[in-house]
Amino acid sequence: MSNRQTVVYRKDYKAPNHDVETINLVFDLIPDRTIVTSTMHVVPREGRESDEFELNGESLQLVSIKINGQPSLTNQYAMNAGKLIFHSIKEPTDIEIVTRINPKANLELSGLYLSNNNFITQCEAEGFRRITYFPNRPDVLAKYTVTLHAPKECKVLLSNGNLVDQGVLPDGRKYAIWHDPFPKPSYLFALVAGNFTVNEDKIELNNDKTALLQIYTEPGNENKTVHAMDCLKKAIRWDEVRYGLTLDLERFMIVATNDFNMGAMENKGLNIFNAKYVLADDGVATDSDYAAIESVIGHEYFHNWTGDRVTCRDWFQLSLKEGLTVFREQEFASDMLGSESAKVVKRIKDVRALRTAQFPEDSGPMAHPIRPDSYSEINNFYTMTVYEKGAEVVRMYQTMFGKEGFKKGLAEYLRRYDGSAATCDDFRTAMAEANDADLSQFALWYSQAGTPRVSVKTQWDESKKTFTITTRQSNRTLPGQPKPQPLMIPLAVGVLNDKGEDIPLQLEGEPLPVGTTRVLLLNQDVQTWTLVNVDRRPLLSLGRGFSAPVICDMDLTRDQLVFLAKNDSDLFNRAEAFEKLSILAIDAFIQELRKTQNANSLSPMEAYLATFEEILNDERLSPAYRAEILKLPSEQAIYESQIIIEPALIRAACQAMQKKIGQRLKTSFEDKVKTCTTEGIYKYDPDLAGKRALKFLSLSYLVASGNPKGVQQTRNFFEKGNNITDKLGALSIAVHSGLPIRQEMLNKSSIAWATEPLLINKWLEVQALATSVHGEMPVVNKIRSLMMDPLFSIKNPNNVYSLLRTFFAKGGPEFHTLDGSGYQLWIETVLNIDSFNPQVSARLARTLENWRRYEPRLSSMMYKALRYVSQQKNLSADLREIVDKAIN
Ligand code: 0A1
Ligand code: ZN
Secondary structure (H helix, E strand, O other): OOOOOOOEEHHHOOOOOEEEEEEEEEEEOOOOOEEEEEEEEEEEOOOOOOOOEEEEOOOOEEEEEEEOOEEOOHHHEEEEOOEEEEOOOOOOEEEEEEEEEOHHHOOOOOEEEEEOOEEEEEOOOOOHHHOOOEOOOOOOOEEEEEEEEEOOOOOEEEEOOEEEEEEEOOOOOEEEEEEEEEEEOHHHOOEEEEOOEEEEEEEEOOOOOEEEEEEEEOOOOHHHOHHHHHHHHHHHHHHHHHHOOOOOOOEEEEEEEOOOOOOEEOOOOEEEEEHHHOOOOOOOOOHHHHHHHHHHHHHHHHHOOEOOOEEEOOHHHHHHHHHHHHHHHHHHHHHOOOOHHHHHHHHHHHHHHHHHHHHHHHOOOOOOOOOOOEEOOHHHHOOHHHHHHHHHHHHHHHHHHHHHHHHHHHHHHHHHHOOEEEOHHHHHHHHHHHOOOOOOHHHHHHHOOOOOEEEEEEEEEOOOOEEEEEEEEEOOOEOOEOOOOOOOEEEEEEEEOOOOOEOOOOEOOOOOOOOOEEEEEEOOOEEEEEEOOOOOOOEEEEOOOOOOOOEEEOOOOHHHHHHHHHHOOOHHHHHHHHHHHHHHHHHHHHHHHHHHOOHHHOOOOHHHHHHHHHHHOOOOOOHHHHHHHHOOOOHHHHHHHOOOEOHHHHHHHHHHHHHHHHHHOHHHHHHHHHHOOOOOOOOOOHHHHHHHHHHHHHHHHHHHOOOHHHHHHHHHHHHHOOOHHHHHHHHHHHHHOOOOOHHHHHHHHHHHHOOOHHHHHHHHHHHHOOOOOOOOOOHHHHHHHHHOOOOOOOOOHHHHHHHHHHHHHHOHHHOOOOOOHHHHHHHHHHHHHHOOOHHHHHHHHHHHOOHHHEOHHHHHHHHHHHHHHHOOOOOOHHHHHHHHHHHO
16 A cells, blocks of 8 residues: 655646557456556657656566566666656567556455455556556556456456457466557556346447447346436437537446445446446435436446546546536436426535535635645545536536537537547637637636635615626635635626516616626626616525535525525525525524523524425425425535534534424425325336425424324334335434334344345444434444444445444534544544555545534544544555644
8 A cells, every 4th residue: 555645746747758559468367366467569759858667556566577578677677666667768669567466455446456256446546556567647548458367257357448359268267358449548447357247238329330338237236227227328318419429439338346435437438336326226226326326327428528538637637527527417417307497406406515515625624726736645636626616617618608609618629639638728728719718817716726705795776776786706815825816707696676576687888688697707806787777676696506616695684585585586596595594593593502502492583484384385396396495404504604613502403493393384294295205116206206305304394393193104104115215214314313213123124124235335324324312322332333233344435434424424413522432433443444445544534624613622622533643653645645634
């Protein structure tokens, strides 16, 4: 494992001295001693800086080196700190390197490893160097030919590209030869060998070719790939229709594994997926899982163009492929939803995820621009900022140029850089030139970190009938960013009159109004816009659809928020207004509780309850929309609204609020549970999923208010539900509310779900979100005992994320206990996992990085926990970077 601690800087980028035109890899696959023979055709680049040919290697045993067929002499190369350097390659040269590796001992799950005795690879970002010596950087693109030799029990032997040959070797072992005609960087290499079953289909492409589609899973899962296959076909079609991008392969393969550090990986033609983003049926996947599978299948498929055909020049450019591909994935998932209202729900969910996870990242010790300037460990930069904020930055091009303009820009980018490695600047320039625009100021989005704040003031002049909007943007100063510059911010706005109607928007100097939603393009610290012919009292609807990843501040009174929550024609902004109202209401509870500590004496704002009720019963709004908007803001969202985070107080306020709402709106909620209960066999469909969401939302308010019928219904949905959305929905309510029936339900599910890894993860996750019950074991102790359960393995990332990461990130007061027991568990597990899987330990460790924002009693213990870990020797580079940045 690498525990080197060097910082890599973007400014130090140097082009490679050599290209590797072709690489021929032969794998003798044996679990504990695989032999890898690599033969590269190396060609010096014109204008290179030197003749040194530099390769990376990690955890490799070097067996032999040949240069142009001759055993190499030791003075021809040097080995130094994970690098193999050939001193002088001046001519095209064939270099053969034989290495030995131990996939069985590879618990980092980077490089070649075993999952349930099957061979799997993960090479992004720097896993390929754990397979063989190679210039393991994204700007070295080679054509790969791969030969796999494997024991005869190995049913399936896969690599990228096309199958050239397969058969049985003289010694009885099997072989397969694959050739990938597309040059690719080494991080896109993949191989899979083992016992899998396959679901196959075909698709006619828009170039009249037919492609073979295959989804490989471990035996027993054959019937769980129908949804994934359907999503794959939809994604292929969508990219053809929306962007004119056609699948360039004869065969496109997906393999599902239960042992994977991340979500999925876009290896050329051979995507490898965490099983949770592939497998679905009524017994293992919830409505949200079905939606997530569609998004992730889309995401990996779209990488085929944005990532694989055009890749990144260096890892600082990661958002070039990730921000763009997340944006494409979001657009795809949105287009797959029939109604406008369903699309809005998707947008609300995406924005909420950004606000609760990316905004804190951008204001904490790991804040970085979407194109970072430095890193110690690149694996730490697969972040919400690079992915989700990156996607918002890409979305702004579309907001500015429209869908057609964006499409032109994307086409221009792909035309210019197809088959090569590009930069974020290349993308921006292609967008600018295709749209005849000056985007030089827009470059700041790539170099400035922190969430910009836009404060808005408005003024209506009744006599002049003008309405002025003044915007003031402020950007955070950070180390390395002492003087942040104003950004180019497309801000979509609308104006409501006093009847709640949108008014036509006419700016001073314009002959006629132009629409009712307009994009103001901010580019200075302070700016003013004047709307004319505004003859009735107006109210601004700001940042419609979340047109830019900024925090919009506008002093709105409670009544104005109510007005917007009821009337805004922009459904996204209605949800925004209602969320602000919810936070106001909860904040009032927090203040009260701080004084009285008596939850029973609290009474919610009438205006809030009335608006809540009106929305709940507004049948013109879809159930999915109502379920999303009426959910109390997550505790993480509330944390973001507080100056100092007090987890126990916030939980108490939320519980009290839920209870009060449940009591007051009992009849409406009971009605929703009844009318939203879906009958018949389970089918995933966004509308039905919306009904189920509203049903469980209503049930959770009823249970929170102690409603006995609600408790009975919870039990019924668990016992009688014919799908996992119902069963898990009921189980979550029972465990989170600490209902007496919860233990019986947990016991039953542990028996029924024990053989299905996906369900084990759900079972663990539910318990990570439990609430302690007076007189019983505290949740933190329960987590410890679950770690000893045979169903839990600390070696399995999904298990760790479900139980530990969920507990650390969302356990609230159960994790942040005043006796420090939660932090002690954090220390032990982070260090334990770091000894074998640094990517996972680093991700787990990030749950404490915003320690400064917590109340002093907690923050001092959080700091000590971080410092204790940072004082340990032999931390991985991954974990070291996280804890050191957190405390320094
Ligand atoms: N590129 C993949 C995500 C991914 C990144 C790193 C990995 O290992 C360190 C694995 C997967 C994606 O965006 O889907
Ligand atoms: Zn991606």
